[in-house]
Amino acid sequence: MKIKEGFELRNICGENIVIGHGVENINFTKVISMNESAADIWQRVVGKEFTLDDMVKALTDNYDVDAETARRDSELLLKDWTEAGFIED
Numbered sequence: 001m002k003i004k005e006g007f008e009l010r011n012i013c014g015e016n017i018v019i020g021h022g023v024e025n026i027n028f029t030k031v032i033s034m035n036e037s038a039a040d041i042w043q044r045v046v047g048k049e050f051t052l053d054d055m056v057k058a059l060t061d062n063y064d065v066d067a068e069t070a071r072r073d074s075e076l077l078l079k080d081w082t083e084a085g086f087i088e089d
Contacts, residue, residue: 001049001050001051001087001088001089002045002047002048002049002050002087002088003042003045003046003047003081003086003087003088004085004086004087004088006020006021007019007020007021007086008021009034009039009042009043009046011039015033016033016034016035016036016038016039016042017032017033017034018032018034018042018084018086032080032081032084032086037059037062037063037073038077040058040062041055041058041059041074041077044058045058052071052074052075052078055070055074055077055078056070056071056074059073059074
């Protein structure tokens with residue numbers, strides 16, 4: 001899977017927000033604000049293929065978190081991104 005073209009993570013007034021470019025990506029009912037670790041994962045995977053395991057590894061390698069918690073958090077984040085339309089296979 002990968003993040004669809006046309007989405008960009010921006011820091012606006014201290015908030016990490018995903019912005020959609022192009023008519024097909026604009027949907028203000030699905031604005032996602034991300035904490036620092038979610039924004040870090042986004043920056044690590046944007047522009048390339050990634051898996052849930054890649055997201056988990058990014059968390060366990062860069063934060064003081066156990067694998068079980070990292071997997072649970074990554075699954076929730078991936079669900080949010082998918083529901084917002086940011087992900088394509």
